[in-house]
Amino acid sequence: MNPFIYDRPLPPDQLVGREAELALLLDLALGGQSARVAAPRRYGKTTLLGALADTAWNSHEMIPALVDFSRVTSIDDVVERLERAYEHGFERGRLRTVWRSLRRRGGASAQLGVPGLATVTGAVTPRADAQSLARLHDVLDLPRQVHARTGQRCLVILDEFQDLLTAGDELDGVLRSHLQHHVGIASYVFAGSQPSLMRSLFGDRRRPLFEQARSVALGPLPAGELAEWIDARLAAAGSEAAREHVDELAAVTAGHPQRAMLVAHFLYQDGGDEGLAPALAAAVREAADALDQAWRSFTQVQRRVLGAVAAGHTRLLTDAALAYTRHGKSTQRQARRMLLAEGHLHEREDGTVAFSDPFFPLWLA
Ligand SMILES: Nc1ncnc2c1ncn2[C@@H]1O[C@H](COP(=O)(O)OP(=O)(O)O)[C@@H](O)[C@H]1O
Ligand SMILES: [Mg+2]
Numbered sequence: 001m002n003p004f005i006y007d008r009p010l011p012p013d014q015l016v017g018r019e020a021e022l023a024l025l026l027d028l029a030l031g032g033q034s035a036r037v038a039a040p041r042r043y044g045k046t047t048l049l050g051a052l053a054d055t056a057w058n059s060h061e062m063i064p065a066l067v068d069f070s071r072v073t074s075i076d077d078v079v080e081r082l083e084r085a086y087e088h089g090f091e092r093g094r095l096r097t098v099w100r101s102l103r104r105r106g107g108a109s110a111q112l113g114v115p116g117l118a119t120v121t122g123a124v125t126p127r128a129d130a131q132s133l134a135r136l137h138d139v140l141d142l143p144r145q146v147h148a149r150t151g152q153r154c155l156v157i158l159d160e161f162q163d164l165l166t167a168g169d170e171l172d173g174v175l176r177s178h179l180q181h182h183v184g185i186a187s188y189v190f191a192g193s194q195p196s197l198m199r200s201l202f203g204d205r206r207r208p209l210f211e212q213a214r215s216v217a218l219g220p221l222p223a224g225e226l227a228e229w230i231d232a233r234l235a236a237a238g239s240e241a242a243r244e245h246v247d248e249l250a251a252v253t254a255g256h257p258q259r260a261m262l263v264a265h266f267l268y269q270d271g272g273d274e275g276l277a278p279a280l281a282a283a284v285r286e287a288a289d290a291l292d293q294a295w296r297s298f299t300q301v302q303r304r305v306l307g308a309v310a311a312g313h314t315r316l317l318t319d320a321a322l323a324y325t326r327h328g329k330s331t332q333r334q335a336r337r338m339l340l341a342e343g344h345l346h347e348r349e350d351g352t353v354a355f356s357d358p359f360f361p362l363w364l365a
Pocket of ligand 1 (some may be wrong): 010015017018256
């Protein structure tokens with residue numbers, strides 16, 4: 001079996017690094033504060049959230065509800081995902097009987113309709129019928145019911161949170177109407193793959209969740225630890241030739257979690273006799289469809305700017321960089337800002353930019 005998983009979240013006991021992020025998220029959760037994690041796709045959010053849910057229960061007896069809102073489209077679907085997440089959390093805590101009894105009552109109150117509901121949600125989502133909204137309110141109220149019943153607190157973790165708005169563009173307001181009553185009862189973690197959207201949800205004073213969650217950054221994995229981890233697995237698999245290339249692998253993939261695992265996967269498969277290059281090429285090929293899709297979503301101006309970065313113009317407003325793209329300064333500045341806001345590029349401390357996905361320049365080349 002290939003020891004390197006790259007296409008699904010890692011089991012909680014397999015993480016490289018992330019101790020600091022995990023500790024901070026736990027601290028906030030225990031302190032009753034909400035947090036948000038915004039990072040590009042494949043940067044290890046779900047993996048980290050799984051570990052957080054585990055630790056929250058194992059070490060602190062907080063009941064975790066880990067929900068993935070990826071591609072959710074209807075309120076009924078939102079409700080079902082929330083229900084499943086709580087159910088799973090209760091099973092983990094061997095609280096099945098509590099869960100069953102809560103749901104019996106929940107079903108009943110949803111059928112009767114929750115008083116005052118229309119005022120919060122009446123205007124919100126005309127597509128949704130009252131029954132679905134009643135169920136949503138009921139499931140969002142679960143932390144309160146759990147706390148009243150068992151004295152335990154919930155940790156509600158909402159992954160790919162921005163997709164919730166597809167099911168109803170004011171559902172963040174509906175959520176807020178519950179969250180504000182959950183002080184000392186539940187903590188929330190919001191994670192999302194579109195940094196700019198996450199910023200506008202939490203950083204725009206017109207939105208209901210404005211300043212409701214502290215931002216926790218998710219950076220690259222530390223190169224040293226990453227190399228050690230990969231090396232240990234190659235050693236255990238007896239893949240001696242491949243071990244020679246581990247440091248180079250960590251350097252080229254620049255701490256990008258999924259890209260590192262993808263290259264390691266192919267390095268293991270290939271054996272490493274011909275160096276790292278064949279594995280790297282195979283990994284980039286594997287990612288090519290997604291890269292192509294991203295490329296097509298860019299404007300011409302953005303493409304030229306990305307081309308300039310790939311050609312080594314990491315300072316985009318220099319004369320040389322402007323000569324390369326043949327853009328005016330303000331056009332270039334605006335494209336740079338957009339690419340940073342969307343998380344395609346990131347800015348280093350010295351003001352230079354780099355690709356968030358180390359495969360992008362390789363693929364472009
Ligand atoms: N802490 C980590 N240590 C090692 N590999 C990781 C880590 N986090 C993520 N990965 C790798 O990245 C891949 C994508 O991670 P995932 O958590 O699904 O990212 P996201 O939810 O941000 O899209 C995983 O399959 C795994 O190969
Ligand atoms: Mg994910």
